[in-house]
Amino acid sequence: MGAGAIDPAALRAAARAGRRREQRRAALLVAPLFLFLLLTFVGPIGSLLWRGVTDSEVAGVLPRTTAALGAWNGEGLPPDSTFAALIEDMREAYAAGTLAPAATRLNYDVNGFRTLMFGTARRLRDVGGGNPREGLVALDPKWGERETWAAISRAGGPFTDLYVLAAVDLRRDAANQIVAVPDDQAVFRAILGRTFWIAAVVTLTCAAIGFPVAYLLASLKPRTAGLLLIFVLLPFWTSLLVRTTAWVVLLQREGIVNSALLGLGLVEAPLRMIFNRFAVYVAIVYVLLPFMILPLYGVMRSIPSVHLRAAASLGARPWTVFRRIYLPQALPGVGAGVLLVFIQALGYYITPALVGGADDQMISYFIAFYASRTVNWGMAGALSLLLLIATSTMFALFRRLGGLERLGVR
Numbered sequence: 296m297g298a299g300a301i302d303p304a305a306l307r308a309a310a311r312a313g314r315r316r317e318q319r320r321a322a323l324l325v326a327p328l329f330l331f332l333l334l335t336f337v338g339p340i341g342s343l344l345w346r347g348v349t350d351s352e353v354a355g356v357l358p359r360t361t362a363a364l365g366a367w368n369g370e371g372l373p374p375d376s377t378f379a380a381l382i383e384d385m386r387e388a389y390a391a392g393t394l395a396p397a398a399t400r401l402n403y404d405v406n407g408f409r410t411l412m413f414g415t416a417r418r419l420r421d422v423g424g425g426n427p428r429e430g431l432v433a434l435d436p437k438w439g440e441r442e443t444w445a446a447i448s449r450a451g452g453p454f455t456d457l458y459v460l461a462a463v464d465l466r467r468d469a470a471n472q473i474v475a476v477p478d479d480q481a482v483f484r485a486i487l488g489r490t491f492w493i494a495a496v497v498t499l500t501c502a503a504i505g506f507p508v509a510y511l512l513a514s515l516k517p518r519t520a521g522l523l524l525i526f527v528l529l530p531f532w533t534s535l536l537v538r539t540t541a542w543v544v545l546l547q548r549e550g551i552v553n554s555a556l557l558g559l560g561l562v563e564a565p566l567r568m569i570f571n572r573f574a575v576y577v578a579i580v581y582v583l584l585p586f587m588i589l590p591l592y593g594v595m596r597s598i599p600s601v602h603l604r605a606a607a608s609l610g611a612r613p614w615t616v617f618r619r620i621y622l623p624q625a626l627p628g629v630g631a632g633v634l635l636v637f638i639q640a641l642g643y644y645i646t647p648a649l650v651g652g653a654d655d656q657m658i659s660y661f662i663a664f665y666a667s668r669t670v671n672w673g674m675a676g677a678l679s680l681l682l683l684i685a686t687s688t689m690f691a692l693f694r695r696l697g698g699l700e701r702l703g704v705r
Contacts, residue, residue, distance in 0.1 A: 340679075343666075343672070343675065343676045343679055344676050344679055344680050344683065345676065346672040346673050346675070346676035347458045347459060347673055347674075347675070347676025347677035347678075347679065347680045348454055348455065348456070348458070348459065348676070348677075348680070349452065349453060349454055349455065349673075350400070350450055350451070350452035350453065350454060350455035350457070350673075351452050351453060352396040352397050352399070352400040352450070353397045353400055353401060353447060353450035353451060353452065354450075354451055354452045354453070355396075355397075356384070356388045356393055356394060356396060356397035357380075357381065357384040357385070357388070357397055357447065358384065359380035359381075359383060359384050360377060360380045360381045360384050360447060361447065361448075361450075361451035361452070362380075363376060363377040363380045364377060364444065364447060364448040364451060365451065367444070367448060369441075369445060369448070369469075369470065369471055371441065372428070372439065372441060372444060373444050375426065375427055375428050377444070378427035378428045378430075378431055378438075379427040381427075381431070381447075382419060382422060382427055382430070382431065385412070385415065385416045385419060386416070386419050388416070389416035389417070389419070394412060394413065394416055397412070397450075398412035398413060400450055400673075401446055401447065401450055403457065403458075403461075403671065403673070403674070404446045404449065404450065404457055404466075405442065405443070405446045408443075408446065411435055411437055411443070414434075414435060415431065415434050415435055415438070418434050419434075421434065422434065441469045442468075442469040445467075445468075445469045445470075445471065449467060449471070455673075457673070458673040458674050458676065458677030459677045459680065459681075460473065461476075461483070461674065461677065462483050462674070462677040462678050462680075462681045463483060463484060463487075463681070464476050464480075464481040464482070464483050464484050483658075483661075483678070486656075486657070486658050486661060487658060487681065487685075489654075489655075489657065490641060490657040490658045490659075491641070491685070493572075493575060493576070493579070493640065493643075493647075493655075493657060494637050494640035494641045494643075495637070496576060497576060497579045497580055497583060497636065497637075497640045498633055498636045498637040498640060500576065500580050501580055501583055501584050501586075501587040501632070501636045502587060502629065502632065502633060502636075504580070504584060504587075505584055505587035505588040505591055505632060506587075506591060506625075506629070508527075508588050509587075509588050509591035509592040509595055509628070510591075510595060512524065512527075512588075512592050512595075513592055513595035513596045513598075520592075524592070527584075527585050527588050527589070528585065530581070530582065530585060531585065535582060535645060535646075536645060536649075538578075538581070538582060539578055539582070539645060539646045539649045539650060540649065542569075542574065542577060542578045542581070542650055543569060543649065543650060546568040546569040546574055546577070546650070547568075547569050548565045548567070548569070549565070550568075550569075552566075552568060553565040553566060553568070569650060570650065570651065570652045571651070571652050571655065572651065572652075572654075572655050574650040574651060575646065575647050575650055575651040575655045577650075578646045578649075578650045579640055579643055579646050579647075582646065583635075583636045583639055583640060586632065586635040586636050586639065587632035587633075587635070587636050588632075589632075590628045590631035590632040590635065591625065591628040591629065591632050592628075593628065594624070594625055594627050594628030594631075595625055595628060598621065598624045598625065602620050602624075603616055603620055603621060606619070606620045630693060633693075634689070634690065634693050637689060638686050638689060638690065641657075641658075641682065641685060641686055641689075642657075642659050642682060642686070643657055643659060644657070644659035644660055644662075644663060647660065648660055658678055658681070658682055659682070661678055662675050662678045662679055662682070663675075665678065
């Protein structure tokens, strides 16, 4: 190689070094945003979900008891040494004032366990140095039941399926078998089904309304369509709480809608249009309709009109042109709108809480209930995990459909 010749290997090395420098610069630029999202979004959500599958309250308060139950096979009652360990743990926890978290956690599994724990702890001074098993059973016969000890064993941690099973109306019995909860306690499957049903109805309604609106906008001149899009975007400029409250004013018994119907003589008495499922559908559709129209409009605007004219010139009827030419090209917009609306509708909380009745609340309401009212973080985390799985499944299902742009109508 002559003097002054360029070495290809050196050029490639220099190019790689340049790319690495650019990547480092890009990483430094996005690092603050990544850290912000990690601390304010990923971290809190991950912490809540983690609480739905972890169990540390009982092991922290009753360390000797949970360690002793680790060697118990679940048959019969544990050995006397385990009873003695429980007495020692409860005495220390009651004196230190730390018994409440363990008692509350065990009460989630077996109703009445909190009363059992505190009632026993207050009377432990009556248990002398004799047989610990007999002493505890004398204080309360429930200490002689296998289910009582099985509940403590299940709560030994560090992980638990108690909350996840409860989120689908299941539990573990004394034999550690998964069984259904009693019918009078089974609520979460119905709530999950209600959530999916409301989300599906809202999505279909938005699609039925949004498709012709987007079609009209896409067929207009850009200037006219831009002006009309302002009305579609207008709800985004108003608080969700204000928009939902407005529907309370419109739909209440003495509201604008009932007053208009009575004034026109269409009804003889005010209709019940608030605090029911109808109000939930109307309010959520109103809020989410732009998320259906905008993706549809973006896709429809890009469909070449020459395709439609070519099909018509070849003798295709208008319905055939729409079904075979226009609709397949609009399906990506339909899929994007359906995905946006359905996933958002699954997690709605404020709107059903304000305009719906007791039987119209969705799963997000109960997540908030357990997190803020009963402070049962485990149950709130498990329900959140269930909602996350449902949302992720829907997203994966849409992707599994082969990329919505490849869907066609045959």
